[in-house]
Amino acid sequence: MLRKMAGGQPVEVEKVATLRSLALMAAVAEQFGYAYTDTRQRHRNGPQLFFVPDPRPQARERAERNRVRYPDASTGGALPPVPADVLDLFKARISYDLEGWNDDKQRTWLLYVVLTVLCAILGVRLGLGGTSPTAAAAVAAVAWAALMSVTLFLVSIRRRRRAKFAAILEAAGFTQTTEQSGRERYLPLTYQ
Structure with a gap:
């Protein structure tokens, strides 16, 4: 996902198994300058998350800071920590979006x-x-x-x-x- 985000284009992520992993992906994407926009249930393929680049200056600064701190994140290295309340908020957003x-x-x-x-x-x-x-x-x-x-x-x-x-x-x-x-x-x- 982070490799796709390096290009600065909208990103779709598919075939994620659990709500926690969906929320974690959304929270990590936010740390690297992307905003969660939606989740749609694809019939047999599972949910699909949609992200777009966040144009706000504070999002750009946060993304640059995290790219410097976590240079190996896109290749499976360490990721920024995600607070539990942020994870819970993303779980609520994704769940609400999934249950149209x-x-x-x-x-x-x-x-x-x-x-x-x-x-x-x-x-x-x-x-x-x-x-x-x-x-x-x-x-x-x-x-x-x-x-x-x-x-x-x-x-x-x-x-x-x-x-x-x-x-x-x-x-x-x-x-x-x-x-x-x-x-x-x-x-x-x-x-x-």
Whole structure:
């Protein structure tokens, strides 16, 4: 990543496994004059981070200072230390960006429809397989109710997590913005 950043162009990083490693990459990029701009989930390839050069003078100075202090950073050498609060803030930003709310609503409704159809198919197959229609309908209804309960529980957990990340970002001075696509994000006041 740091080798790519030496060219001064926007950088994309793919195939990072954990949220902690994503946040660590964003924090290190910031130490070398880049600003985190977004994270998108690529279906099977995992998340993809996007960085752009930070044009602010203090970012340029910090990058020069760290290039002198950590000359081997781009070849796997020592990296600047990352404070825990900075790491937590990047975790919140990346998590919020990954859990796009509009996508979540669409996925949840699609899941409801798919589970309803599957339970209906279960009821029909049981009814055709020799089970009484009443028993088949009861089994399908119980399965549907159980699956809907689990789905609602998972959605509520996701909403609570999203609210927690939003609170962390608001406390840190980030402002909520809505992109043209309708996706909500939290951006720092210095975002350009």
